[in-house]
Amino acid sequence: MRLAEHCYRSISAIRGPLVFVERVFSARIGETVTLVAPNGQLLEGEVLKIDTEQVLIQVFGETYGLDLEKTTVTFHDSVKRAPLSRQCLGRIFNGSFKPLDDAPMYIPESWGAVSGAPINPVAREFPHEMIETGISAIDGLNSLIKGQKLPIFSCAGLPAQELVAQILSSARLPGEGDFVVVFVALGLSYHEYSFFRETLEKMPSRFVAFFNLAGEAVVERLLAPRLGLTIAEDLAFNHGMDVLAIISDMTNYCDALREISTSREELPGRRGYPGYMYSDLASLYERAGRLHGRAGSVTMLPVLTMPEDDITHPIPDLTGYVTEGQIVLSREMQQKGIFPPIDVLPCLSRLMQSGIGEGLTRADHRQVANLLYQTYAKGRELRKLEAVVGKEGLLEEDRVVLTMADEFEKRFVHQGKARRDIFQTLDLGRELLKEYKVELT
Amino acid sequence: MKGIVTSISGATVSVDLRGLQLYDRVYVGHARLSGEVVHLEKERTTVQVFEDTHGLSIGEPAVGARAPLTAVLGPGLLGGVYDGLQRPLQGLQRHSGDFIHSAGEIQSLDLQRSWDFIPHMQAGEQVNIGDQIGLVREGHLDHPIFAAFAGEIEQIAQGQVCLAEPLARLKDGQQLFGWQNWPVRRPRSQGRKCPAEKPLITGQRCIDFLFPMVKGGVAVIPGGFGTGKTVLEQTIAKFADSDVVIYVGCGERGNEMAGLLTEFGELRDANDRPLLERTIIIANTSNMPVAARESSIFTAVTMAEYYRDMGYDVLFLADSLSRWAEALREISSALEEIPGEEGYPTYLGSRLAKFIERAGVVKLASGKTGSLSMILAISPPGADFSEPVTQACLRAAGAFYMLDTGLAQSRHFPAINWTQSYSLLGSKAADYFRQQVDKRWTDLQRCCQDIMQQEDALREVVEVVGMEGLQDRDRLLMSVADRVRRDFLCQNSFSADAFSSPQQTVQLITSILDRYDHALKRLEDGVLLSDILQGESDAAG
Ligand SMILES: Nc1ncnc2c1ncn2[C@@H]1O[C@H](COP(=O)(O)OP(=O)(O)OP(=O)(O)O)[C@@H](O)[C@H]1O
Numbered sequence: 001m002r003l004a005e006h007c008y009r010s011i012s013a014i015r016g017p018l019v020f021v022e023r024v025f026s027a028r029i030g031e032t033v034t035l036v037a038p039n040g041q042l043l044e045g046e047v048l049k050i051d052t053e054q055v056l057i058q059v060f061g062e063t064y065g066l067d068l069e070k071t072t073v074t075f076h077d078s079v080k081r082a083p084l085s086r087q088c089l090g091r092i093f094n095g096s097f098k099p100l101d102d103a104p105m106y107i108p109e110s111w112g113a114v115s116g117a118p119i120n121p122v123a124r125e126f127p128h129e130m131i132e133t134g135i136s137a138i139d140g141l142n143s144l145i146k147g148q149k150l151p152i153f154s155c156a157g158l159p160a161q162e163l164v165a166q167i168l169s170s171a172r173l174p175g176e177g178d179f180v181v182v183f184v185a186l187g188l189s190y191h192e193y194s195f196f197r198e199t200l201e202k203m204p205s206r207f208v209a210f211f212n213l214a215g216e217a218v219v220e221r222l223l224a225p226r227l228g229l230t231i232a233e234d235l236a237f238n239h240g241m242d243v244l245a246i247i248s249d250m251t252n253y254c255d256a257l258r259e260i261s262t263s264r265e266e267l268p269g270r271r272g273y274p275g276y277m278y279s280d281l282a283s284l285y286e287r288a289g290r291l292h293g294r295a296g297s298v299t300m301l302p303v304l305t306m307p308e309d310d311i312t313h314p315i316p317d318l319t320g321y322v323t324e325g326q327i328v329l330s331r332e333m334q335q336k337g338i339f340p341p342i343d344v345l346p347c348l349s350r351l352m353q354s355g356i357g358e359g360l361t362r363a364d365h366r367q368v369a370n371l372l373y374q375t376y377a378k379g380r381e382l383r384k385l386e387a388v389v390g391k392e393g394l395l396e397e398d399r400v401v402l403t404m405a406d407e408f409e410k411r412f413v414h415q416g417k418a419r420r421d422i423f424q425t426l427d428l429g430r431e432l433l434k435e436y437k438v439e440l441t
Numbered sequence: 442m443k444g445i446v447t448s449i450s451g452a453t454v455s456v457d458l459r460g461l462q463l464y465d466r467v468y469v470g471h472a473r474l475s476g477e478v479v480h481l482e483k484e485r486t487t488v489q490v491f492e493d494t495h496g497l498s499i500g501e502p503a504v505g506a507r508a509p510l511t512a513v514l515g516p517g518l519l520g521g522v523y524d525g526l527q528r529p530l531q532g533l534q535r536h537s538g539d540f541i542h543s544a545g546e547i548q549s550l551d552l553q554r555s556w557d558f559i560p561h562m563q564a565g566e567q568v569n570i571g572d573q574i575g576l577v578r579e580g581h582l583d584h585p586i587f588a589a590f591a592g593e594i595e596q597i598a599q600g601q602v603c604l605a606e607p608l609a610r611l612k613d614g615q616q617l618f619g620w621q622n623w624p625v626r627r628p629r630s631q632g633r634k635c636p637a638e639k640p641l642i643t644g645q646r647c648i649d650f651l652f653p654m655v656k657g658g659v660a661v662i663p664g665g666f667g668t669g670k671t672v673l674e675q676t677i678a679k680f681a682d683s684d685v686v687i688y689v690g691c692g693e694r695g696n697e698m699a700g701l702l703t704e705f706g707e708l709r710d711a712n713d714r715p716l717l718e719r720t721i722i723i724a725n726t727s728n729m730p731v732a733a734r735e736s737s738i739f740t741a742v743t744m745a746e747y748y749r750d751m752g753y754d755v756l757f758l759a760d761s762l763s764r765w766a767e768a769l770r771e772i773s774s775a776l777e778e779i780p781g782e783e784g785y786p787t788y789l790g791s792r793l794a795k796f797i798e799r800a801g802v803v804k805l806a807s808g809k810t811g812s813l814s815m816i817l818a819i820s821p822p823g824a825d826f827s828e829p830v831t832q833a834c835l836r837a838a839g840a841f842y843m844l845d846t847g848l849a850q851s852r853h854f855p856a857i858n859w860t861q862s863y864s865l866l867g868s869k870a871a872d873y874f875r876q877q878v879d880k881r882w883t884d885l886q887r888c889c890q891d892i893m894q895q896e897d898a899l900r901e902v903v904e905v906v907g908m909e910g911l912q913d914r915d916r917l918l919m920s921v922a923d924r925v926r927r928d929f930l931c932q933n934s935f936s937a938d939a940f941s942s943p944q945q946t947v948q949l950i951t952s953i954l955d956r957y958d959h960a961l962k963r964l965e966d967g968v969l970l971s972d973i974l975q976g977e978s979d980a981a982g
């Protein structure tokens with residue numbers, strides 16, 4: 001421990017969001033610093049690297065006004081922390097935790113290190129209850145389970161933000177419990193920002209939101225999800241709440257990671273993204289979970305845009321390697337006017353089995369889901385065949401399956417702005433199966 | 442040996458210690474974070490730290506241990522859950538709570554636990570290094586204790602002992618303990634290597650029947666995300682006929698480890714003992730420190746060799762080796778080494794080959810044989826198998842189970858692609874199956890492969906002319922191939938079908954092939970194909 005804060009005016013270089021300071025006495029890795037620009041502007045930063053000559057600092061915010069001569073750097077002898085309190089509920093912040101809602105900052109009960117700490121695997125409880133998103137294609141066929149991380153893979157131009165807004169306002173627990181949403185938006189356009197502000201306005205105050213806009217500092221995009229998750233962990237594990245953390249858009253996060261890695265002159269990996277991107281994404285996604293003997297849970301729903309609609313691009317690929325399934329949006333569904341435009345074939349919730357069925361959702365859930373999926377998958381196969389041999393070339397029973405696939409998209413996947421609870425979803429599924437004489441056993 | 446920290450970049454720390462060797466352990470900072478030497482230069486020594494370095498400052502103390510990272514080996518490992526440095530996770534939890542904070546040293550083995558020791562030698566007898574002086578019962582296994590020194594036994598324990606006490610004392614004052622330290626990066630080369638002969642029965646029809654694995658062999662399972670690597674590894678860990686199973690969660694998910702722990706705690710093996718009792722779990726999840734992930738597979742394989750050297754069949758499963766390779770890459774790039782393909786260090790291939798060489802069958806001095814088999818999952822980026830890690834593994838492995846994204850998406854599990862997978866270990870295993878299970882084993886296998894190949898060719902035809910354009914014989918074949926796929930190759934891990942004994946496997950394929958023969962005959966006799974297929978589906982449904 002040092003006794004006083006140290007202040008320096010010995011910056012040797014500024015490179016993008018990175019600042020090099022010389023002759024610093026005992027800086028610590030991860031220590032926070034404050035920079036004061038000549039015009040009085042305040043910026044925060046964090047120590048990344050230390051050697052005998054200099055200290056490397058990553059600045060959260062725009063480094064425009066900084067210079068070498070007059071800018072001062074103060075070292076605070078503590079790591080970056082987030083202010084914790086239940087008072088955060090109903091509040092809206094920017095990417096460095098400044099209120100955007102005109103209310104004053106609350107007085108924290110305690111502070112939590114934003115980098116978090118890994119959950120000890122033996123302390124983890126296996127996820128086993130469902131969160132109802134109100135979306136049939138998710139709840140019915142790819143259920144989201146408390147403690148799971150389930151990403152949404154979108155394509156540029158698809159209404160992912162509308163889907164997020166719908167889930168934001170309609171997600172809840174099917175049973176008892178204290179449910180809140182932590183929403184972190186990264187690299188939003190102003191238009192999207194106002195859209196989300198409107199959505200939040202209409203919601204009861206069971207949320208905390210963080211907004212980083214497209215014009216704002218890139219480094220903040222790395223910070224904001226960590227602030228959000230630190231808050232989420234506190235609400236979940238210290239206050240016993242079931243927290244759904246929605247982070248959108250992770251593609252902006254990854255691009256920020258790449259940008260900063262490049263300015264650090266690190267060796268680029270696939271498509272220029274840093275080699276440690278898997279570990280970095282895991283340090284966020286793995287913060288979802290439940291703990292033995294404690295109420296509360298952190299469930300994560302990250303949203304990302306697949307560059308060039310390519311699911312093998314490093315961003316969706318590495319995300320898929322960390323998360324527990326995926327919800328995939330497709331252009332084809334969008335063109336058919338289906339909302340949400342979810343293509344259920346490549347979707348999967350890997351933890352679904354442990355969260356549904358008798359006593360959790362409904363006894364017939366598993367069977368309804370399997371039959372719908374199988375029949376629809378068969379219908380999609382037949383569509384390909386139909387394109388070759390024509391409808392006439394198909395057997396009568398196959399034509400029925402084809403119609404059913406169409407109806408499934410139109411009535412089950414498509415739901416517009418309506419919210420469906422899990423029973424409505426399952427009843428609708430049964431109705432479809434019955435109409436097309438697919439038998440439940 | 443003491444010095445100070447001179448520079449820090451993430452988990453890579455330089456210290457001014459001299460005279461250390463590569464891989465010696467170093468403790469840095471007031472918090473005594475542990476690490477190992479990865480680079481030596483005249484003026485400075487670079488240390489890769491196994492823990493989070495937040496808060497570390499230059500000028501803080503650094504202490505060199507003059508000894509490499511070791512694993513503690515002795516009775517009590519079975520049933521344990523460790524991190525990549527062999528720190529027991531339950532111990533860590535008691536120490537730092539539900540979240541992992543740097544914890545310093547925690548005993549890997551409980552040296553106070555009491556064991557019932559049965560001596561095999563007496564005072565006055567001459568003992569040589571490696572002689573068995575006695576044994577303790579560890580779960581379902583006899584755990585022999587071998588002498589680390591030679592000499593005349595002056596005194597030897599009997600009955601309740603704890604590992605902290607010596608089990609025997611020699612005349613010259615040396616003490617023989619029931620545990621030992623072993624450097625994890627050095628193979629334990631006891632006994633003589635010999636060729637693998639016995640099959641490793643996994644209970645997966647597709648593996649046992651088409652691409653068998655042998656005890657002492659190495660198989661790799663590459664597959665894109667969600668293709669079923671983890672489920673397959675865990676299912677094999679449950680049912681494989683091995684005495685000891687070592688499961689390494691290497692840079693993967695925390696929830697998966699939680700699931701494994703719960704399930705293995707509840708499930709029972711063939712002898713009605715909790716599955717956990719034959720299992721050691723090493724969990725270094727993706728969010729735990731990267732350097733410890735790199736060392737985790739070495740810590741784990743050292744424990745595996747330890748049990749192999751007692752004459753047991755040990756199965757080592759790692760999920761996923763790609764995460765290990767990525768950890769290696771991260772460390773290498775922090776050291777600013779010249780990168781090879783895709784940024785991996787140029788020594789990736791040799792390092793991997795050396796690791797895989799630790800598998801095999803050994804003939805021990807005691808006359809027993811022990812085996813160490815490896816089944817390694819690989820996660821190729823973008824499911825592209827031409828990448829360096831898959832390729833390096835392919836060169837070293839004897840069996841290759843390629844998981845297919847298409848099959849997984851159509852929910853055909855295990856999604857093992859039957860045209861691209863192979864096993865070079867098959868012939869020995871086939872001898873065994875022919876003698877022990879069914880003398881037609883190889884014929885049936887060939888027949889089955891034949892059908893699948895023909896189907897493959899026919900599919901291309903169908904895409905052009907449609908099903909209607911096929912001859913009846915071919916349509917029949919398509920329908921049989923469909924049955925082989927659905928009823929034989931598919932195996933749901935979450936059902937009673939998760940394990941299939943070789944006998945059950947043979948029965949199932951025989952019944953499918955017999956029915957095919959029968960149908961072919963009827964077709965020749967002029968029965969309509971539609972009637973035959975109708976009868977088939979009635980029989981199946
Ligand atoms: N043998 C099986 N039987 C039934 N379902 C399976 C089987 N194998 C895989 N699955 C299904 O596929 C999902 C994904 O499998 P798994 O988690 O093993 O994939 P993975 O290859 O390990 O993916 P990742 O690389 O992302 O870790 C499982 O959650 C399960 O739903």
Ligand SMILES: [Mg+2]
Pocket residue numbers: 670671672693760
């Ligand atoms: Mg896996």
